[in-house]
Amino acid sequence: MSSEQRVKLLHQQFEAYKEMNEQVSNPVESLQYYRQLSTIDKQKYIELFYGRNWKYRQNLFDIVKSNQHVFKHHHLEEYTREEQRYHSFQAMRHFHQKLGVTYDMFLSDPNIVTTTSVAMYSYDPAVCVKFGVHFSLYTKTILNLGTDKHKQYFENAQTLIDIGSFSLTELGHGSNVRQIQTTAIYDKETQTFIINTPTDLATKFWIGATANLANMTVVFAQLYIDGKQYGVHAFLVEIRDKTNHNVKSGITVGDCGPKNGLNGIDNGFLIFRNVRVPLANMLDKFATVTPSGEFKSSIEDPDKRFAVQLASLSGGRIILSYYGAITSLNALTIGIRYAAIRKQFGLPGEKEQSILEYPLTQLRLIVPLASTLVYTIAAKAINNLWDTTQNNVFNPNKMAEIHALSSVLKGKFATFANKVILECRQILGGHGYHSFNRLGVMLHDQDINNTWEGDSNVLIQQTLKFCMDQKNRFINDQKPIQYASLKFLETFQIKLIKFQKDEDYLCPNNIKYLLEYKLDKQLSDFMQDLTNNLNNNDMLKSWNLSFAFKGQQISNSYADLYCFQQWQELNLKNDSVLDTAFQIWCLTLLDNEIELYKYNEFNISEATVKRLLMKLSNQLKDEAIGIIDALAPPDEILGSIFGSSDGDIYNKFMQKIYSGKNTFQKVTWWEQIHNK
Numbered sequence: 001m002s003s004e005q006r007v008k009l010l011h012q013q014f015e016a017y018k019e020m021n022e023q024v025s026n027p028v029e030s031l032q033y034y035r036q037l038s039t040i041d042k043q044k045y046i047e048l049f050y051g052r053n054w055k056y057r058q059n060l061f062d063i064v065k066s067n068q069h070v071f072k073h074h075h076l077e078e079y080t081r082e083e084q085r086y087h088s089f090q091a092m093r094h095f096h097q098k099l100g101v102t103y104d105m106f107l108s109d110p111n112i113v114t115t116t117s118v119a120m121y122s123y124d125p126a127v128c129v130k131f132g133v134h135f136s137l138y139t140k141t142i143l144n145l146g147t148d149k150h151k152q153y154f155e156n157a158q159t160l161i162d163i164g165s166f167s168l169t170e171l172g173h174g175s176n177v178r179q180i181q182t183t184a185i186y187d188k189e190t191q192t193f194i195i196n197t198p199t200d201l202a203t204k205f206w207i208g209a210t211a212n213l214a215n216m217t218v219v220f221a222q223l224y225i226d227g228k229q230y231g232v233h234a235f236l237v238e239i240r241d242k243t244n245h246n247v248k249s250g251i252t253v254g255d256c257g258p259k260n261g262l263n264g265i266d267n268g269f270l271i272f273r274n275v276r277v278p279l280a281n282m283l284d285k286f287a288t289v290t291p292s293g294e295f296k297s298s299i300e301d302p303d304k305r306f307a308v309q310l311a312s313l314s315g316g317r318i319i320l321s322y323y324g325a326i327t328s329l330n331a332l333t334i335g336i337r338y339a340a341i342r343k344q345f346g347l348p349g350e351k352e353q354s355i356l357e358y359p360l361t362q363l364r365l366i367v368p369l370a371s372t373l374v375y376t377i378a379a380k381a382i383n384n385l386w387d388t389t390q391n392n393v394f395n396p397n398k399m400a401e402i403h404a405l406s407s408v409l410k411g412k413f414a415t416f417a418n419k420v421i422l423e424c425r426q427i428l429g430g431h432g433y434h435s436f437n438r439l440g441v442m443l444h445d446q447d448i449n450n451t452w453e454g455d456s457n458v459l460i461q462q463t464l465k466f467c468m469d470q471k472n473r474f475i476n477d478q479k480p481i482q483y484a485s486l487k488f489l490e491t492f493q494i495k496l497i498k499f500q501k502d503e504d505y506l507c508p509n510n511i512k513y514l515l516e517y518k519l520d521k522q523l524s525d526f527m528q529d530l531t532n533n534l535n536n537n538d539m540l541k542s543w544n545l546s547f548a549f550k551g552q553q554i555s556n557s558y559a560d561l562y563c564f565q566q567w568q569e570l571n572l573k574n575d576s577v578l579d580t581a582f583q584i585w586c587l588t589l590l591d592n593e594i595e596l597y598k599y600n601e602f603n604i605s606e607a608t609v610k611r612l613l614m615k616l617s618n619q620l621k622d623e624a625i626g627i628i629d630a631l632a633p634p635d636e637i638l639g640s641i642f643g644s645s646d647g648d649i650y651n652k653f654m655q656k657i658y659s660g661k662n663t664f665q666k667v668t669w670w671e672q673i674h675n676k
């Protein structure tokens with residue numbers, strides 16, 4: 001049979017199968033059935049979860065929808081790494097031309113950029129990160145650490161005349177960036193800095209947009225003047241000549257190679273051999289070198305100076321918390337729509353039922369949906385706080401709470417998103433393993449959020465220190481706590497709360513008390529543990545020992561309390577759907593800590609928690625498709641055949657399979673297949 005005949009036959013079989021399938025179950029109708037159960041006001045949800053600038057989200061989506069030739073999803077095609085990079089570069093340029101979001105807008109209302117970025121991340125993290133490396137890391141570093149003389153660089157960056165990158169991490173150092181080894185030695189004679197990579201481990205590594213794109217980079221290096229070290233500072237270095245894109249003399253640029261995900265980003269490495277940059281290329285807002293080689297800084301303490309210089313990076317970490325929450329929502333869009341459509345088993349003689357009807361599926365999907373809603377509100381809140389306090393970025397006191405919160409929320413939501421994606425991948429059964437559902441791509445693209453902009457396990461130490469300092473300051477120095485999230489520590493008192501009736505488990509004040517009780521107790525236990533360890537160890541070892549077992553739990557408790565507080569701040573009235581979602585999330589907090597609460601004075605019943613979780617997730621299930629429809633991006637942005645909003649998933653899937661490049665191709669090496 002010729003391949004043409006084979007295709008024809010397969011098509012006929014598929015049409016017959018389609019007809020039979022529609023008699024058994026109609027995917028479009030299944031989704032429609034759940035859609036019409038929903039009672040929510042969709043526009044209200046959009047404004048609540050995406051904020052007052054939600055129209056900018058819509059704007060980005062419209063650009064993607066109306067320029068599909070540029071914005072086709074690469075996981076739906078068979079693209080090479082090279083093609084993925086070109087695709088994400090083109091997408092970045094296109095967004096730059098079409099979005100109309102300028103730095104002036106950013107300066108007057110940073111939330112516009114936040115909203116736009118979150119939407120872009122939904123579309124494609126590689127494009128969003130490419131955009132972010134240039135505009136947030138490179139351009140914003142010039143803005144934050146540079147002075148008037150760097151204006152031209154800033155202008156060139158804004159207009160994409162220059163493309164820039166951010167070179168901090170080295171082969172040997174990522175988290176402990178104070179110990180990076182790249183050097184910038186000042187030469188008075190020529191009034192230049194000489195940038196060098198003194199060891200292999202000093203190779204700048206993982207630097208985004210560098211293997212192929214950037215002509216400029218901000219290099220972080222140890223500054224030396226007359227043999228004396230002055231700590232890490234930032235320097236603008238031209239790495240390629242933009243007239244011919246050739247690498248500049250003394251610089252080696254290479255490609256870091258294939259990655260688990262985000263292959264649209266050209267991560268590169270950089271080696272410097274006696275590369276001279278003019279004195280003016282030091283980004284010198286906080287520290288400067290005079291032509292005669294005198295070092296001057298408004299911040300005496302080198303630790304503080306370094307912290308202030310890196311403070312401008314906080315924005316990246318903060319927005320990553322939003323990315324984590326939105327990624328969970330996108331994964332659940334695919335998982336929940338599929339679960340509504342997918343039918344397996346049923347009573348003998350009756351139609352098969354949607355897998356969404358199984359109580360187990362409701363625990364697997366509806367419970368995480370409830371948590372995702374709570375986390376999205378918390379992510380929006382911390383971003384709003386950052387957007388409105390950015391002017392204080394160099395004021396450590398003002399930034400301490402944001403820093404502590406973002407240090408835990410970024411990793412918490414990224415880890416949560418990983419779990420949600422994996423659960424949704426399994427909800428899709430075998431189809432969950434197909435690239436066309438996007439879940440695999442999503443997992444690998446977002447997993448790195450646990451690591452970059454600060455490894456989660458390293459960052460939460462700062463969260464813990466912040467909480468501990470606040471408690472200590474209040475107890476030992478009787479100083480009031482300045483930060484809203486921990487204010488309760490001033491007045492917290494143990495009281496007896498009994499969990500007897502169902503209402504006791506659903507009462508927000510009871511949950512609030514438990515969260516405060518837990519954090520207060522964990523902090524006291526930690527301090528006691530630290531004191532005990534100090535009897536036999538030095539400070540660093542004691543800290544590491546105490547932190548190893550307790551750090552994760554305490555920072556997580558603080559994050560949960562913040563999420564709780566932010567939801568309460570919404571002050572929702574008469575929204576029984578969102579009330580139910582919040583109650584489900586609160587019940588998961590009890591469920592996760594059941595060992596702590598079960599055996600003490602609260603007398604919490606595990607059976608009651610589980611019964612209520614089941615009951616409420618069953619209730620919320622009927623609203624789930626409505627919530628997803630309101631908050632999910634359009635199909636062109638989601639890029640998942642199995643998450644299609646019209647429910648026509650099997651037809652779309654098979655059409656895509658039939659049109660695949662190699663679907664019916666005989667391999668060229670067929671002669672090697674059979675032993676002769």
Ligand SMILES: Cc1cc2nc3c(=O)[nH]c(=O)nc-3n(C[C@H](O)[C@H](O)[C@H](O)COP(=O)(O)OP(=O)(O)OC[C@H]3O[C@@H](n4cnc5c(N)ncnc54)[C@H](O)[C@@H]3O)c2cc1C
Pocket residue numbers: 133166167168169172173174175176205206207208209259262267448451452453454455456457458
């Ligand atoms: C795709 C990608 C893009 C990137 N883009 C850029 C870029 O554009 N520019 C740039 O400068 N960098 C970039 N990075 C680097 C990134 O920021 C670092 O990888 C990250 O900060 C973590 O540092 P590290 O890899 O050195 O990990 P390490 O710090 O070596 O951590 C390794 C492990 O040790 C643990 N650990 C470390 N210290 C402690 C401690 N005190 N206590 C307990 N455990 C500890 C960590 O938890 C982690 O699990 C990128 C990385 C990737 C993968």
